[in-house]
Amino acid sequence: MDKVIDFEHKMAAHCETGTLTALLNYNGLNITEPLVFGIANGIFFGYLDSSNFPFPTIIVRSRPGQVRENISKRLNVKLNKWRFKDPDKGESKLDELISKGIPTAAQVDFFYMTYMPDWQRVHINVHFINIIGKKDDKYIISDSYYPRKSELNSDMMRKARWAGGFMAPKGFMYYPDEIPENIDFKKPVIKGIKRACRNMISLPVPFVGVKGIYKFADKIKEWPSLVRDTDHLSHEIMKINILLEDQGTGGAGFRFMYATFLQQAAEILNNNNLLDLSKRMMENGDKWREISYFAAKIGKNRDLGNDRIEELSLLIKKRADEEKDFFKELRKAV
Amino acid sequence: MKEKDLYVDFEPQQAVYYVEKDDSSYGPIVSGSQLSHDYLDDFYLKKKNLEKQLRDQVVSRQISPVFYYMTLQEMGIGDLASRVGISKRRLKKHFKPEYFEKLSLKILKKYATIFDVPMISLLQLIIVKQEDREKVEIEYMNTKNDCFIITKIGIKNNG
Numbered sequence: 358m359d360k361v362i363d364f365e366h367k368m369a370a371h372c373e374t375g376t377l378t379a380l381l382n383y384n385g386l387n388i389t390e391p392l393v394f395g396i397a398n399g400i401f402f403g404y405l406d407s408s409n410f411p412f413p414t415i416i417v418r419s420r421p422g423q424v425r426e427n428i429s430k431r432l433n434v435k436l437n438k439w440r441f442k443d444p445d446k447g448e449s450k451l452d453e454l455i456s457k458g459i460p461t462a463a464q465v466d467f468f469y470m471t472y473m474p475d476w477q478r479v480h481i482n483v484h485f486i487n488i489i490g491k492k493d494d495k496y497i498i499s500d501s502y503y504p505r506k507s508e509l510n511s512d513m514m515r516k517a518r519w520a521g522g523f524m525a526p527k528g529f530m531y532y533p534d535e536i537p538e539n540i541d542f543k544k545p546v547i548k549g550i551k552r553a554c555r556n557m558i559s560l561p562v563p564f565v566g567v568k569g570i571y572k573f574a575d576k577i578k579e580w581p582s583l584v585r586d587t588d589h590l591s592h593e594i595m596k597i598n599i600l601l602e603d604q605g606t607g608g609a610g611f612r613f614m615y616a617t618f619l620q621q622a623a624e625i626l627n628n629n630n631l632l633d634l635s636k637r638m639m640e641n642g643d644k645w646r647e648i649s650y651f652a653a654k655i656g657k658n659r660d661l662g663n664d665r666i667e668e669l670s671l672l673i674k675k676r677a678d679e680e681k682d683f684f685k686e687l688r689k690a691v
Numbered sequence: 692m693k694e695k696d697l698y699v700d701f702e703p704q705q706a707v708y709y710v711e712k713d714d715s716s717y718g719p720i721v722s723g724s725q726l727s728h729d730y731l732d733d734f735y736l737k738k739k740n741l742e743k744q745l746r747d748q749v750v751s752r753q754i755s756p757v758f759y760y761m762t763l764q765e766m767g768i769g770d771l772a773s774r775v776g777i778s779k780r781r782l783k784k785h786f787k788p789e790y791f792e793k794l795s796l797k798i799l800k801k802y803a804t805i806f807d808v809p810m811i812s813l814l815q816l817i818i819v820k821q822e823d824r825e826k827v828e829i830e831y832m833n834t835k836n837d838c839f840i841i842t843k844i845g846i847k848n849n850g
Contacts, residue, residue: 370707408769522774588737613709617717
């Protein structure tokens with residue numbers, strides 16, 4: 358089967374919002390990535406320490422899949438979705454959709470995306486790509502993280518879609534089937550903002566939202582006792598930069614993208630308070646980026662004594678203080 | 692952050708970042724990764740040091756190749772155990788050479804698929820001499836027999 362769909366490839370900040378935005382755009386809905394992110398209350402924070410990760414880690418966005426589900430619910434977009442136990446069935450269903458000319462989003466383990474630079478390839482089961490064709494047993498892919506359309510042979514695609522493990526993709530794939538015409542974004546935007554505020558300041562869980570940022574500031578002081586050696590500590594500290602900047606966040610742990618959403622939301626709702634808050638979020642993002650720079654610098658210089666870690670912890674705590682106040686203000690503004 | 696403060700020229704790793712444009716509107720730009728632009732050498736240096744440490748531990752029979760690849764690929768124990776379809780306790784046994792030596796080909800194949808290496812790479816490490824690295828290319832060719840691959844070693848045309 359050879360078929361390549363005429364699909365405009367565009368890079369995006371984040372894989373989940375990027376694939377969904379591209380599919381919505383392809384199907385005629387004019388919507389931006391920040392608007393998808395904001396309506397779906399993608400902004401979040403969590404400090405996670407579990408055996409599913411080799412080291413304690415942070416997350417800066419909502420649970421994978423929630424963006425898709427929230428957009429479907431709030432914009433009334435009907436998605437056709439599948440999961441498959443049997444790879445043969447999952448593969449032939451994907452091929453069938455492609456042969457019908459339907460670009461389809463699939464969940465994969467990022468590690469097997471062999472077109473990406475090797476230093477970026479890590480096992481993350483919640484990467485999303487759009488599959489837009491198949492030629493000579495190779496899938497044609499539109500990956501938000503890659504500058505051009507790319508290819509992956511079908512063996513590798515099978516490994517990636519049925520990788521197993523934590524948050525296993527299980528061959529998950531979807532495409533938007535029905536999109537309402539003339540969507541009024543006002544209500545969904547308000548809902549997205551309110552839910553984001555709830556997730557950041559009101560959830561009674563000690564490691565998520567602003568409480569998660571405080572926990573991160575506190576727990577990072579224990580990191581030196583958890584590592585193999587200085588190289589390992591340097592790597593983990595520098596990974597903070599990767600998680601905040603380079604792992605599909607649009608910079609500053611999604612804070613820059615959220616500021617962009619708030620600017621667009623201000624226009625949709627005709628609400629100047631949101632414009633001020635969007636500027637404030639951009640400044641908050643700048644401070645998160647300072648944390649990234651600082652982490653990279655001390656990591657590279659192996660300048661990882663207690664005083665430096667303490668300094669890093671303090672910078673993180675200040676973000677928790679700011680975001681606690683910010684999301685309270687944001688809740689009042691809508 | 693303003694566009695000019697964020698933009699980095701680094702073609703090998705590009706991504707979309709949201710910035711403040713000249714007209715004060717916020718929007719996306721494509722930029723190189725600042726971290727990789729500045730510190731990629733350091734990343735590889737640490738990776739090389741870690742590989743050497745782990746290799747020494749495999750050679751001296753302190754750890755198994757399963758632990759070697761898991762650590763190099765930064766996988767969590769819970770995640771890897773779930774991918775293989777075994778308990779964490781059993782996985783931990785596979786970290787020890789004495790248990791690794793008893794593993795079936797079926798299990799080895801699972802590990803090889805997960806780590807995306809040929810099954811033989813769980814039993815041997817091929818290292819090309821430093822001075823020949825630019826010249827030599829190695830190609831693993833799968834066959835219809837899952838337990839048998841053909842390894843082609845050649846000199847690159849420009850070598």
